[in-house]
Amino acid sequence: MSTSTAHSHDTHALPPRPKELAMHFDTLHNQYQAGKLGMWLFLGQEVLFFAALFTAYAVYRGNHTEMFHVGQYFLDWRLGATNTIVLLFSSMTAAWSVRCAQLEQRRGLVLTIAITWLCALTFMVVKYFEYTHKIHVGSVWGDSFHIHNMADLPRGVVDWLYKHNPGLAQMQGEEQLAAVNDMLGKNGLGLGSFFAVYFCMTGLHGIHVLVGMGVYAWLFVRALKGHFNRRYYGAVDNVALYWHIVDLIWIFLFPLLYLIG
Amino acid sequence: MAGGVVEKPEGAYGGSTRNYLNETRGIKNWIITLDHKRIAMMYLVAVTLALLLGGFFAVALRTVLWDGAVRDPNDLILGMRVEQMYNKYFTLHGAVMVFMFIIPGIPASLGNFILPMQLGTKDLALPRINLMSLYLYWIGATLFVGVLAFGGLDTGWTLYPPYSLDRQTSIPLILALSAVFILGFSSILTGLNFIVTMHRLRPPGMGMYDMPLFLWALYATSLIQVLATPVIGLTLALAMVEHMFHIGIFLPQYGGDPVLFQHFFWFYSHPAVYIMILPAMGVQSELIATFSRKHVFGYKAIGWSSIAIAAIGFIVWGHHMFVAGQSPAAGLIFSFLTFFVAIPSAIKVFNWVATMYRGSIELKTPMLYGLAFMYLFGIGGLTGLFLASIANNVHLHDTYFVIAHFHMVMVGSTLNAFFGGVHYWWPKMTGRMYNETLAKIACGLVFLGFNLAFMPQFVAGTRGMPRRYANYADEFTTFHQISTVGAYVLGAGVLLQVIYLTYSWFKGPRAPKNPWGAASLEWQADSPPDFHNFTKPVIVMAAYDYENWEYDPNTGGYELRKEVVESGRSLATAHH
């Protein structure tokens, strides 16, 4: 930016401008509100970004209830619930970091940001185990859905299979597996679409968590350098808002995918 | 530089006046600039290039259609069958024009430049976001060039599965999907920035109802950009994943539902049609009022009808799917809802006409485009009603009638308003005047060419000529050939514009501060504006108080009346 405006004709002395105040704003308060409004619009955009996936969920669940009923047995609600609590806790620490910034508690700010980041990491680690397990079992998206081993099937699924095909008990090995995949795959129940919805929804959410970790790392550095004060902490506030919406989406994903099959 | 307004040092900078164009030099100072005016000018150049590229494909596809009745289907051009070429031409024409020209066109170039100035402020609220939006546009555009380099697409711009996702070469398809995804985010960021700016940077004394109607239109546009664009982003991401991994959401052979894709696609793309037309209507309000030298008639009605169009835009998307497998009940409801679009649209047109009534109309080039807009938008809008009624639609669906209808709106209206806006603000943006005679000739060519190109298509469509075919029955030959001639005339008009505008930027006579006697705040700045936009304190006044300005024969433009400058207040008392 140019600063070649030295010949200022301002005769009345203006109060000194804070160094954080951009040239086109009159007050820090206005600048803060502008940033925040921008963030809220971005969050509105985020809600609609997920809308297509929620619609896909509703459409497939609404028209294929049984697919979701059986599919849900593949998901472990304990892991989902753990991740829910982890995210809720991180949401609290994120809100706390805003409080620390407002009260100019610099150590508290650094600490709450670090805890939030670690919670995000924990979430992703749990997610990693969930994903790798599913890939191992073969309970994945669309065309790739193929169960490799009867022993991997959750109890509820096995019950459903025997209930709908009592002849399964007489079969063995490859023959039995082929029959099972026929019942669960695209020729039967279509679990591939359930897992497509599952992986897309949790995957997009996971990408948001990763982005959150990125911006929290950036915020951590800025907090260490002491960039924030009671009248300039928009970045902390806005990142926290983003983090809350990530939490908010998970609050809906958890029951939709793990609980109400 | 602390906050206040700075006086411009006279005679500095080697005799030429200092302004945003010559403030700093070198390509780097443009690429990393945060100045909304420079970003706007880079956008203007970029969207113009996109217009020329899309126009090239338009002319190419019209050329193929010249002899579609008699051609041997096995003819080869450059080793490819003509039909295949044609399919790629219409796809690329649509995609380039929609995603790279019409959607960003007016908001990102004219809006970016004018919006902060009409608010009398120094910049958009979030300058870095603005620059990021430009970068995203560049990245998206580059990816699109990649699509061309890797052989193009033939899916149509709508990318309907299953054809688009299981019958295309991967590289161009993935490039195209990511390009649109990224261009979408560019558009979201622009919209977001505009809303924030209009909320937080209005000067003291300017309420929402004091803003020029261009800004109301941009506000409505931005709402759609923020709320609808993410849906297409995710839809295309899903389509990409479907293409690569066969996840079974859209492709029926894996258990997916292709109609669902159309729902998602049009949930964005119908509102997107209003992203295209609303800014054009905003420009139109400025042009009609300024060149009638009369306070715009029905200010609130025009302003709120923009918001109404934006809102209604979200509840009519299914009218693109009447024959696509959507249920009859949903079709019926969508047909009914679609008629409501006509109400706010008509409100606008009637108010523009009422504004002109007993005004002292000056037929400068921007006004000519404004008049062309009204005529073409009238036809485009009314034929929309034919298409909204479901029984008619079954007959007209996917015919040239549809093509003609939406070109009347998207090209006839939006492109005309874009040209009108560019000519109107050209003196402000570049500090130069263009050649009025050439401009009028170009305007005439555009109008003539456009009508020649699309009027015959209405007739061909009602007689059953389907869209997206390279060949046709003998009876359609005349319609197609007139249309092709029209496309060439239109192309010539656009090229002529590009030539004389570019020339005038470097060699044109210097423009006065306010050549038109317009009253919105941007005209209080110099032409071209200072780096910080205004060198004197802005006198905040309602956007259509033309009596505050008087003609000054010395400068060839209008100056603020002395009483206004001295009192720092508008002559008129409040209008509303």
Added chain:
Amino acid sequence: MSDAHAHSHGDHGHGEALPGTIGHVTSAKTLVMVFLTLVLLTVITVAAAQVDVGRLNVVGALAIAVVKGSIVCLWFMHLRYDKRFNFFIMLGSVLTLLWMVGYILFDTKLYQHDMENYRKNKTVDGKVKPE
């Protein structure tokens, strides 16, 4: 434009704020209470899901999720103390989402039987299935 800086809600956190602070300071107690409420609601959701009451499971789980989401919005995201416009952005985007989900679900449910018929008689690439 320059609105009053501090809000004068009688919230217990307000007294802590340093002079000139922008925005509302949420008290530590409120943050902890909100977190505990959210955990409690999570436990209730999980518990409720173990009892099969048909469609009510869905309604119940979504209702609790809406309550949890609202709590996050109002306290963690400060919407209770924030500008009303920010609240309307959130509300507007959620309503748009609901409209999209609702209408598309309505339509797909109506055309499902067309798809079933198609699947019965034809293969995906449009060929008539052999009897």
